[in-house]
Amino acid sequence: MSQGKGMRDRRSSVAKRSRVARIAIIGGGKFGEMHLRAFTQLERDGQATLVALCDINEELLAQRRQAYGVKGYTSYDEMLAKEDLDGVTVVTPDHLHRRFVVACLKAGKHVLVEKPLDVTVEGCDEMIAAAERAGRILQVDFHKRFDPYHRQMAARVAAGAIGQPLYGYAWMEDRIEVPRDWFPHWAPQSSPFWFLGVHMVDLIRFCTRARGVSVFAAGSKKKLASLGIDAWDCVNARIVFDDGSTFAVDASWVLPDRFEAIVNQGIRMVGTEGMIEVDSQNRGAEACTAADGQQTWNLGFFLEEHDKDGSTRWSGYGIESIADFAHNINFLLRGGSMEQLAGKYVDGREARETTRIAVAAHESLRTGARMRIQ
Incomplete structure (x- = not known):
């Protein structure tokens, strides 16, 4: 059958x-x-x-x-x-x-x-x-809100375990096969920040419930441009939120084909009374074979x-x-x-908050200036 x-x-x-x-x-x-x-x-x-x-x-x-x-x-x-x-x-x-x-x-x-x-x-x-x-x-x-590690992180932040959030860092990076092989035709109409960075912006907001106030972003167009794809290789943003906290978010999709996983990702948050860090890529499952080289698996995301x-x-x-x-x-x-x-x-209203930040980040990319988030 x-x-x-x-x-x-x-x-x-x-x-x-x-x-x-x-x-x-x-x-x-x-x-x-x-x-x-x-x-x-x-x-x-x-x-x-x-x-x-x-x-x-x-x-x-x-x-x-x-x-x-x-x-x-x-x-x-x-x-x-x-x-x-x-x-x-x-x-x-x-x-x-x-x-x-x-x-x-x-x-x-x-x-x-x-x-x-x-x-x-x-x-x-x-x-x-x-x-x-x-x-x-x-x-x-x-x-990302359904990842049990992130849910625990958000719960502890909400409970005041780290005090008032001060600053943090989140990163999400894909192998180059994503824009090069998966969707080279519409990658120029997206960016690593739209495709990946918004995940981490939403995760920050899930933990802190803060709204973005301003953002400065920079990026590079080198690797993909060399392949004939007019898209950002990386976007690096620093976001100020209305609770006074500041977070850096790095997003890229040009990690080499031989990188051990399709994605590298994590988040670190520091507050007045402590810190929390989640390595969202390395969950403890690793392999190395002659055929595939070094690999790590996030079996919590998808398991067949x-x-x-x-x-x-x-x-x-x-x-x-x-x-x-x-x-x-x-x-x-x-x-x-x-x-x-x-x-x-x-x-829709919750998701709109992340779009507000991403739109301002791309305007900052275009102008080279820090942007107020409208």
């Missing part, structure tokens, strides 16, 4: 139960597959129904349909019109989020969108307004295993942050209210 057919058979048995969140996905690329895995897993567990995938790449769409047994569309308008959906996840390039999100909200669907919400404050405002008019969830996937019946099972905080969207919809389907969900997920 093919994996796709097995998924369809399980889908039929789930449909006989009481209604759970019916989900479609727009964007089936690298991270779109993470969404496919998350909702396939939820469907097996009786907590969601994966209805459809939309992608304009017909070859990729056919591959995903075969692998996950899901209906496919190349037109999101057609999908929204034909399918009975509760929610849609948007997993497209950063600069394309707005039109898909607004269309889904106007169609009355709850929406989960990958970070950042948008690359403009105006885009954020349009999406927030659309969600409020529709009375629907607008949730943003900042998965097999049940006793041979079914693939996916877990980790990268899955949990996506699954949370379905859990929120199910809460509403069971009679819960939007008011009860308020503050329990990253909504």
Whole structure:
């Protein structure tokens, strides 16, 4: 039996139960597959129904349909019109989020969108307004908040364990394969700060609840430019927050191919009464083989295993942050209210704060001046 057919058979048995969140996905690329895995897993567990995938790449769409047994569309308008959906996840390039999100909200669907919400404050405002008019969830996937190490860090900061935050440093760096091989065509319309840095800005805000006041950023265009890709190699920002704390955030995506992991990341925070540091890349799992060289694995983010019946099972905080969207919809389907969900997920207004900082950082890159965060 093919994996796709097995998924369809399980889908039929789930449909006989009481209604759970019916989900479609727009964007089936690298991270779109993470969404496919998350909702396939939820469907097996009786907590969601994966209805459809939309992608304009017909070859990729056919591959995903075969692998996950899901209906496919190349037109999101057609999908929204034909399918009975509760929610849609948007997993497209950063600069394309707005039109898909607004269309889904106007169609009355709850929406989960990958970070950042948008690359403009105006885009954020349009999406927030659309969600409020529709009375629907607008949730943003900042998965660092689901990492148990980061959750513990945030809880200790909130409890006053380090006193008042003074300063800190966060870094997130990808191997060069990400902009060079994954998406060289839209890397120039993004940056390592949009793709990676916003994760760390959101994590800082998750821990401190502070708002950005000003930012100075600098960067370089050398390595990618030599490959014909007009994109920043790195962006280094220093952000002042309204609680008086200052944080440096380094983001880059030009680590060499032989670096031991796809990403290097961590955060350090110092306060009046102590400090906390989390090495988010080296979790203690290391290997070195003749074929692959030195490697470290973050198995807490994503882990693929097999049940006793041979079914693939996916877990980790990268899955949990996506699954949370379905859990929120199910809460509403069971009679819960939007008011009860308020503050329990990253909504549009919360995500807008990170976009404000990132927009100002890119303006600082352009002008060479420290920018007030508007």
